[in-house]
Amino acid sequence: MFKIVRREEMTGGTVILNEIAAPLIARKAKPGQFVILKANEDGERVPLTMADSDPEKGTITVIYMVVGKSTALFKTLAVGDGYQDIIGPLGKPTHLEKVGTVVCVGGGTGIAVLHPITRALKEIGNHVISIIGARTKDLLILENQMRKVSHDLRISTDDGSYGHHGFVTEVLKEILENEDVKQVVAIGPVPMMKFVSKITAEYHIPTFVSLNPIMVDGTGMCGGCRVSIDGKTKFACVDGPEFDGHKVDYDELMRRLQAYCDEETECYEDYCTIRDAG
Amino acid sequence: MPEQKPEIRKRNFNEVPLGYTFELAQKEASRCLQCKKPGCVEGCPVAVDIPGFINFITKGDMTGSIRNLWSRNSLPAVCGRVCPQEIQCEQRCILAKRGDPVAVGHLERFSADYERAYGTGELPPNAPATGKKVAVIGSGPSGLTVSGDLVALGHRVTVLEAFHKPGGVLVYGIPEFRLPKEIVTQEVHFLERLGVEVKCNMVAGNTVSIDELFESGYDAVYIGVGAGLPRFMIIPGENLVGILSANEYLTRANLMKAYKFPEVDTPIPHGKNVVVLGAGNVAMDSARTALRLGADKVRIVYRRSRKEMPARIAEIHHAEEEGIEFFFLTTPVKYLGDEKGRLTGMACLKMELGEPDESGRQRPIPIPGSEFELQCDFCVVAVGSGANPLLTNATKDMKLNQWGYIVADPETGKTTKKGVWAGGDIVTGAATVILAMGAGRKAADSIHKYLTWGW
Numbered sequence: 001m002f003k004i005v006r007r008e009e010m011t012g013g014t015v016i017l018n019e020i021a022a023p024l025i026a027r028k029a030k031p032g033q034f035v036i037l038k039a040n041e042d043g044e045r046v047p048l049t050m051a052d053s054d055p056e057k058g059t060i061t062v063i064y065m066v067v068g069k070s071t072a073l074f075k076t077l078a079v080g081d082g083y084q085d086i087i088g089p090l091g092k093p094t095h096l097e098k099v100g101t102v103v104c105v106g107g108g109t110g111i112a113v114l115h116p117i118t119r120a121l122k123e124i125g126n127h128v129i130s131i132i133g134a135r136t137k138d139l140l141i142l143e144n145q146m147r148k149v150s151h152d153l154r155i156s157t158d159d160g161s162y163g164h165h166g167f168v169t170e171v172l173k174e175i176l177e178n179e180d181v182k183q184v185v186a187i188g189p190v191p192m193m194k195f196v197s198k199i200t201a202e203y204h205i206p207t208f209v210s211l212n213p214i215m216v217d218g219t220g221m222c223g224g225c226r227v228s229i230d231g232k233t234k235f236a237c238v239d240g241p242e243f244d245g246h247k248v249d250y251d252e253l254m255r256r257l258q259a260y261c262d263e264e265t266e267c268y269e270d271y272c273t274i275r276d277a278g
Numbered sequence: 279m280p281e282q283k284p285e286i287r288k289r290n291f292n293e294v295p296l297g298y299t300f301e302l303a304q305k306e307a308s309r310c311l312q313c314k315k316p317g318c319v320e321g322c323p324v325a326v327d328i329p330g331f332i333n334f335i336t337k338g339d340m341t342g343s344i345r346n347l348w349s350r351n352s353l354p355a356v357c358g359r360v361c362p363q364e365i366q367c368e369q370r371c372i373l374a375k376r377g378d379p380v381a382v383g384h385l386e387r388f389s390a391d392y393e394r395a396y397g398t399g400e401l402p403p404n405a406p407a408t409g410k411k412v413a414v415i416g417s418g419p420s421g422l423t424v425s426g427d428l429v430a431l432g433h434r435v436t437v438l439e440a441f442h443k444p445g446g447v448l449v450y451g452i453p454e455f456r457l458p459k460e461i462v463t464q465e466v467h468f469l470e471r472l473g474v475e476v477k478c479n480m481v482a483g484n485t486v487s488i489d490e491l492f493e494s495g496y497d498a499v500y501i502g503v504g505a506g507l508p509r510f511m512i513i514p515g516e517n518l519v520g521i522l523s524a525n526e527y528l529t530r531a532n533l534m535k536a537y538k539f540p541e542v543d544t545p546i547p548h549g550k551n552v553v554v555l556g557a558g559n560v561a562m563d564s565a566r567t568a569l570r571l572g573a574d575k576v577r578i579v580y581r582r583s584r585k586e587m588p589a590r591i592a593e594i595h596h597a598e599e600e601g602i603e604f605f606f607l608t609t610p611v612k613y614l615g616d617e618k619g620r621l622t623g624m625a626c627l628k629m630e631l632g633e634p635d636e637s638g639r640q641r642p643i644p645i646p647g648s649e650f651e652l653q654c655d656f657c658v659v660a661v662g663s664g665a666n667p668l669l670t671n672a673t674k675d676m677k678l679n680q681w682g683y684i685v686a687d688p689e690t691g692k693t694t695k696k697g698v699w700a701g702g703d704i705v706t707g708a709a710t711v712i713l714a715m716g717a718g719r720k721a722a723d724s725i726h727k728y729l730t731w732g733w
């Protein structure tokens with residue numbers, strides 16, 4: 001069992017942080033890599049990109065949003081409880097390079113994945129401007145942590161409750177007009193990554209995105225996570241999860257993410273009915 | 279052997295053959311002529327003493343029978359079910375000349391099942407401890423065979439499995455109705471009782487590298503990771519929703535038990551009008567799984583003809599009995615989908631057979647102008663698998679062939695990296711459980727020699 005050593009609730013309980021004892025994984029984990037977690041015997045294998053890892057303490061950190069049965073089940077796990085199974089680190093680490101000015105764009109729980117990458121980009125000497133966004137102020141996570149690892153942090157909310165009123169893409173555009181940006185990293189909801197990539201393509205700025213499609217094994221065995229990159233099929237689990245943002249077929253990715261929508265609803269409703277019945 | 283009737287079994291996941299009664303087993307065993315030079319043993323990749331274990335059944339000594347089997351084969355309950363006996367031991371049986379060989383597979387299964395149900399659980403003795411440590415990567419049939427052989431010789435064996443359950447293809451690939459997972463669990467448990475340590479959730483190459491295994495005190499490493507890279511058709515539309523590799527489909531159904539969804543949390547597509555591409559055992563397993571998940575119509579689409587089908591005759595027969603339809607000499611050229619990106623069918627071409635190709639089978643050639651549409655709402659791609667590069671990419675100093683398989687000595691399983699052996703599908707490409715076990719047996723012999731005498 002992989003014990004939870006620290007647990008935090010964010011955004012009123014819809015986003016959960018788990019720091020988990022997994023020394024073998026922590027020893028090897030690098031920014032950008034993911035793990036697969038399974039809560040119990042009948043649980044689903046859920047891929048999550050790591051938000052942090054600490055080789056000395058032997059822990060990894062994941063931050064997830066409660067969206068369905070499996071994440072609702074994860075939420076019930078307290079400190080001292082654990083996940084039955086975790087594998088990793090999986091996928092290729094982020095390619096880190098000193099290029100000059102870098103913009104890191106994060107949305108929703110994507111900010112959690114962006115955080116260690118931003119830190120690493122700053123540590124190797126880049127000038128880092130970060131933009132983080134959420135629908136509304138209460139749903140924004142890791143503001144302080146992102147501020148610490150960025151030279152300049154911008155915030156935007158869809159409803160204008162905090163920072164720029166609008167989308168991260170508008171803030172990005174303004175930065176691209178005024179700064180000599182060499183690279184953009186965008187991690188968040190698929191539409192956000194799609195529109196960030198669309199803008200940076202106009203400015204010819206290399207951009208990478210981190211994808212989280214449906215997968216089972218995470219080791220290249222099932223092919224469920226296939227994505228079209230420049231018209232060619234790649235497996236996000238072993239060829240990614242990071243790809244050149246200008247080459248991803250986002251519409252296909254969105255359709256594939258919906259593949260089990262009906263089943264997920266059914267399963268979650270079942271679970272909530274049973275849970276609420278006590 | 280008695281079986282569940284097709285119309286019943288095609289809607290459940292229970293095992294199809296029901297197994298012998300003691301009387302039936304003894305009757306079948308007594309047909310064995312106890313040849314002085316038994317052809318059956320030569321036909322067995324792990325050289326099971328077939329007349330020996332059968333003779334014990336005839337005499338009613340079931341402990342003797344299972345002990346005899348275990349001495350050559352750690353997985354008799356598995357082999358009795360999934361080995362292609364018809365081209366191995368049973369083909370070489372003297373009675374096969376009269377068209378009715380001794381049912382070696384059924385008897386092997388009976389002996390193992392009897393031990394599981396009524397056995398004493400008493401273990402065969404291991405040799406004294408040697409103090410040597412071996413890491414086995416992958417807990418499929420070849421890895422388990424290596425483990426069983428080496429632990430019996432007194433070595434300490436640790437098996438590293440990437441999935442959360444041991445068994446490899448036996449748990450993720452072969453369906454419950456052909457090989458109940460309880461049996462695999464028991465066979466692995468038997469090895470654990472012999473002293474084999476099984477560590478799950480270990481992705482060799484990622485969680486731990488081969489060099490780190492040596493650094494942490496292992497004296498030898500065996501790689502039996504299988505051929506876990508699904509092949510696709512590489513035709514337009516393959517990423518539509520409703521197209522799965524057989525690996526994904528079977529892993530969801532078997533390892534994750536998604537056929538019990540929503541009782542378990544992993545979903546699986548429930549196609550009504552299903553096409554399975556390919557005609558090997560994996561294709562048959564996929565087609566029969568789709569039927570059990572409630573499909574109205576399941577069709578196997580294969581580019582060659584009936585006689586080139588690579589699946590076992592018994593599996594094809596079972597599939598046909600259950601109502602699976604076959605479209606021979608047909609190949610899809612494009613998948614068709616709706617505006618939501620979901621599969622609605624495929625454009626196919628008719629084929630004819632030409633000159634033999636490198637496999638010795640007649641090459642299928644498309645017939646110009648023969649294009650037609652086949653409707654379906656779900657498709658499983660079961661056209662084979664390749665070498666999964668996860669571990670081999672992380673092990674730079676080990677030679678691979680042009681297809682990415684590990685180069686290993688066919689007699690010993692030795693790779694080009696000192697102290698490392700490999701066998702099974704990651705060396706040969708996708709083959710059978712028993713051939714992987716045969717490779718494991720040879721490697722275990724070689725590893726034992728190395729641990730005793732050096733490289």
